[in-house]
Amino acid sequence: MNSSNSDHSTVCPGCGHSWEDARRTTFLGCSRCWDTFREPLRQVLREFQGTVATQNVPGLREQLVHRSRTDLERGLREALEREDYAEALRLRDILNSGDLA
Amino acid sequence: MIPPWLQDLPGIILASRVRAARNLEGVPFRGVLPPMAARDFCDRIRGTWFGGSFQESLDETGSDLAERADHLRVPSDILETGSPWLALRSGSRGMIVLQSDHFRIWAVRSGLDLLGSLEDLAEIEPSLASLGDLARDPEWGWRTASPEDVGTGLRASVLVHAPALWLARRVSTLTDGLEALGGRLTSPWHGEELGSMLIVSNRATLGSTELEIAARVGAWAARISQEEDRAANDLVEHWGNELRDSVHRSDALLASARLLSPSELAQRAAIACLGARLGWLPASRARDAIELLMVTRPGTLRARRSAEIPEGHPGLDDLRASETRRLWGREPR
Numbered sequence: 544m545n546s547s548n549s550d551h552s553t554v555c556p557g558c559g560h561s562w563e564d565a566r567r568t569t570f571l572g573c574s575r576c577w578d579t580f581r582e583p584l585r586q587v588l589r590e591f592q593g594t595v596a597t598q599n600v601p602g603l604r605e606q607l608v609h610r611s612r613t614d615l616e617r618g619l620r621e622a623l624e625r626e627d628y629a630e631a632l633r634l635r636d637i638l639n640s641g642d643l644a
Numbered sequence: 645m646i647p648p649w650l651q652d653l654p655g656i657i658l659a660s661r662v663r664a665a666r667n668l669e670g671v672p673f674r675g676v677l678p679p680m681a682a683r684d685f686c687d688r689i690r691g692t693w694f695g696g697s698f699q700e701s702l703d704e705t706g707s708d709l710a711e712r713a714d715h716l717r718v719p720s721d722i723l724e725t726g727s728p729w730l731a732l733r734s735g736s737r738g739m740i741v742l743q744s745d746h747f748r749i750w751a752v753r754s755g756l757d758l759l760g761s762l763e764d765l766a767e768i769e770p771s772l773a774s775l776g777d778l779a780r781d782p783e784w785g786w787r788t789a790s791p792e793d794v795g796t797g798l799r800a801s802v803l804v805h806a807p808a809l810w811l812a813r814r815v816s817t818l819t820d821g822l823e824a825l826g827g828r829l830t831s832p833w834h835g836e837e838l839g840s841m842l843i844v845s846n847r848a849t850l851g852s853t854e855l856e857i858a859a860r861v862g863a864w865a866a867r868i869s870q871e872e873d874r875a876a877n878d879l880v881e882h883w884g885n886e887l888r889d890s891v892h893r894s895d896a897l898l899a900s901a902r903l904l905s906p907s908e909l910a911q912r913a914a915i916a917c918l919g920a921r922l923g924w925l926p927a928s929r930a931r932d933a934i935e936l937l938m939v940t941r942p943g944t945l946r947a948r949r950s951a952e953i954p955e956g957h958p959g960l961d962d963l964r965a966s967e968t969r970r971l972w973g974r975e976p977r
Contacts, residue, residue, distance in 0.1 A: 592851065594848065598781075598795040603769060606855050607763055
């Protein structure tokens with residue numbers, strides 16, 4: 544963590560960690576440090592992550608369910624195209640059951 | 645101890661692993677948490693999960709640390725710190741408590757199956773919420789102890805065995821290429837220089853979904869597998885006779901050596917494994933070679949010898965050789 548663009552006297556109220564502590568150890572002291580040292584962290588993220596993009600995505604389980612649904616829907620379309628109605632019925636039943644986790 | 649994900653006849657891609665970092669609100673991270681509080685924290689987690697979700701456990705007080713640490717995926721850098729930590733495991737899933745983050749949950753599957761590993765991870769993750777509110781940032785996703793993990797907290801990695809790339813000195817080219825793409829290539833053993841066993845993983849954890857990261861890492865691993873095939877073909881095309889000779893010399897040496905340094909073992913095991921893949925040795929020798937690299941780790945050998953022997957000391961060479969003869973003396977299949 545090389546960003547020095549911070550007030551050195553600031554201390555995290557959650558853990559007592561200073562930005563200097565974080566720079567020295569490369570670790571934050573607690574989750575509240577993310578609020579306390581927001582601006583220098585933004586600069587650090589640009590270095591470490593190459594981005595400061597907002598991470599506003601569904602949880603892992605929701606992503607997997609969405610992917611299962613998409614795969615099943617594609618399978619259903621393909622089964623219908625090749626007139627494989629038994630497979631189409633099977634896939635439709637899974638989709639309708641809602642149990643995709 | 646051989647991990648369950650090492651298949652009987654492994655290919656180039658050995659295993660897929662995912663791990664996610666999660667933390668509780670209001671609890672300091674490992675570096676700030678006083679040792680007594682850290683011990684209480686570990687005990688609380690053990691009390692909640694051990695015997696239910698996880699059947700194996702290990703902490704820094706374990707008497708057989710070196711042998712079991714690899715098995716429970718405990719990274720070597722926290723083994724000797726003296727600070728409390730806890731590892732829990734059940735089959736191919738587990739959790740490490742107080743390794744930088746409060747929780748690092750992981751799942752591993754054989755071969756190239758990062759999606760399957762993510763499905764396993766998704767089964768463990770919800771139970772963490774029973775311990776309290778998980779720390780989440782309104783802008784950057786999961787809050788972690790290090791900015792290197794923020795966002796998804798996900799490290800997706802694929803373990804590959806690429807003896808031909810290593811013998812042909814092409815690994816560094818791959819390392820540079822992966823760096824440029826946002827990935828990294830490391831040794832499975834913390835801090836060691838790259839050998840024939842490699843881990844390909846993501847570097848960035850922010851700005852992509854877990855599925856996108858897994859897909860990217862999977863594609864890199866598949867590409868490395870192709871490059872390994874190409875390197876093997878090139879070696880056979882240009883130095884087929886010499887390579888074949890080297891394969892059989894390695895086979896004989898592994899069966900009868902009395903002293904083996906780590907570098908000689910690494911070289912001979914890589915050549916023998918490549919020979920097995922090329923059909924010049926029984927196919928099972930590929931697995932034996934990989935197993936050999938795992939059971940002759942310095943920490944594992946040191947644990948079997950009571951005297952204090954520093955890493956790299958020739959005092960382990962005879963033990964390394966006897967382990968090798970024992971394993972290589974098995975009837976090939």
